[in-house]
Amino acid sequence: MLDYVDLESELTEEERMVRDTAREFVEEQVKPDVGQHWIDGTFPKDLIPEMGELGFYAPNLEGYGLPNLSETAYGLLMQELEAGDSGLRSMASVQGALVMYPIHAFGSDAQKDEWLPKLGAGEAVGCFGLTEPEHGSNPSAMETHAERDGDGYVLNGAKTWITNSPISDVAVVWAKDRSSDGTPVRGFLVETDRDGVTTNKIDEKLSLRASITGEIGLNDVHVPEDNVLPDVEGMKGPLSCLTQARYGIAWGAVGAAMDCFETARDYATDREQFGKPIGGFQLQQEKLAEMATQITNAQLLAHRLATLKERGDLRPEQVSMAKRNNVRMAREQSRVAREMLGGNGITADYSPMRHVTNLETVYTYEGTHDIHSLIIGHDLTGIPAFE
Numbered sequence: 001m002l003d004y005v006d007l008e009s010e011l012t013e014e015e016r017m018v019r020d021t022a023r024e025f026v027e028e029q030v031k032p033d034v035g036q037h038w039i040d041g042t043f044p045k046d047l048i049p050e051m052g053e054l055g056f057y058a059p060n061l062e063g064y065g066l067p068n069l070s071e072t073a074y075g076l077l078m079q080e081l082e083a084g085d086s087g088l089r090s091m092a093s094v095q096g097a098l099v100m101y102p103i104h105a106f107g108s109d110a111q112k113d114e115w116l117p118k119l120g121a122g123e124a125v126g127c128f129g130l131t132e133p134e135h136g137s138n139p140s141a142m143e144t145h146a147e148r149d150g151d152g153y154v155l156n157g158a159k160t161w162i163t164n165s166p167i168s169d170v171a172v173v174w175a176k177d178r179s180s181d182g183t184p185v186r187g188f189l190v191e192t193d194r195d196g197v198t199t200n201k202i203d204e205k206l207s208l209r210a211s212i213t214g215e216i217g218l219n220d221v222h223v224p225e226d227n228v229l230p231d232v233e234g235m236k237g238p239l240s241c242l243t244q245a246r247y248g249i250a251w252g253a254v255g256a257a258m259d260c261f262e263t264a265r266d267y268a269t270d271r272e273q274f275g276k277p278i279g280g281f282q283l284q285q286e287k288l289a290e291m292a293t294q295i296t297n298a299q300l301l302a303h304r305l306a307t308l309k310e311r312g313d314l315r316p317e318q319v320s321m322a323k324r325n326n327v328r329m330a331r332e333q334s335r336v337a338r339e340m341l342g343g344n345g346i347t348a349d350y351s352p353m354r355h356v357t358n359l360e361t362v363y364t365y366e367g368t369h370d371i372h373s374l375i376i377g378h379d380l381t382g383i384p385a386f387e
């Protein structure tokens, strides 16, 4: 796959091994069937434990049998998974960055002991409930709330657009604690088989079809005090998870674009019109040159982020810049690849059209492109455009 400025030479043995393992997994286990899953609107659930066995969930966390790999290795893993499909990378991102990370960072020892090994092995599936029907870009206005009830809490509210909720064993639900001063947002671990929990599937998506998306309905759901994440309060909780996931997306989007590039390059050197491969025409070469350049820029940004994250200096605004840039790049370049494949480009026989539609979701979730512009704008001017 494209590596125009030899970033390979910067990788450790371990990072190469992680990348190669993920690449082989995607080539052998994902690419042959993912187009059909996308058409059918299904997720290849049999891969969930296998991805666990390979250590694909939260490999950058420490303890609990997790591999504790470098941030570059984690990024490369996200890159390879999204070269297969954004739905696959979304599964790993949610499980690792949005469910295991908050339990690891903010959970009690009992919560860590109970959930991290199971989630890490893919024996349990988790989801992250922040977005609500009326509150997407402004989650701090959430209506879902918790009230003290004896030795625990009662939760009421509704979450929507929740990746994996219909197949989850546990949901990390963010809700306002009405029993504490200032109604701070707190994280609750809600087992999905509790009375009052519903997880209806959202059908007829035209994007990220090889991923299961649903709602979380909470109707007088009782959870014990032990299910509250004890070590975080306020929007810092969900936002710090999003920073982890957005870091993975900044890498993942590059993987989708790399897959589109390779498909377009192969096609252009093979497909003949006017008596020669279309890749021999200047217009097509310009497209490949631009695609390769944009991908290379995005790779450099992702690698730099890894260095900053590794030494603990990465700021959320820098992650916003990379998510915003790299997803926009992938969204634009996947279209160019699609175009280069002519009529064949609109079929599921080739990956670019699938990536084109998937990337509409990736552009929107985890902070829309607009919201990341405003986060960066705030950082640059010191003036918030929204509260």
Ligand SMILES: Cc1cc2nc3c(=O)[nH]c(=O)nc-3n(C[C@H](O)[C@H](O)[C@H](O)COP(=O)(O)OP(=O)(O)OC[C@H]3O[C@@H](n4cnc5c(N)ncnc54)[C@H](O)[C@@H]3O)c2cc1C
Pocket (backbone or CB within 6 Å): 094, 127, 128, 129, 130, 131, 134, 135, 136, 137, 138, 160, 161, 162, 163, 164, 207, 208, 213, 361, 364, 365, 366, 367, 368, 369, 370, 371, 374, 385, 386
């Ligand atoms: C397939 C899929 C999976 C998802 N998975 C999850 C998940 O697992 N967990 C979860 O919690 N959420 C998830 N989401 C939700 C996602 O994060 C939200 O869709 C996203 O945050 C945008 O919210 P919204 O859809 O309500 O759009 P809105 O916030 O209503 O935005 C609509 C438009 O207005 C723009 N806009 C909003 N505010 C401003 C502003 N201040 N200035 C300028 N423009 C603005 C936005 O950029 C956007 O273009 C998922 C979404 C999808 C589509």
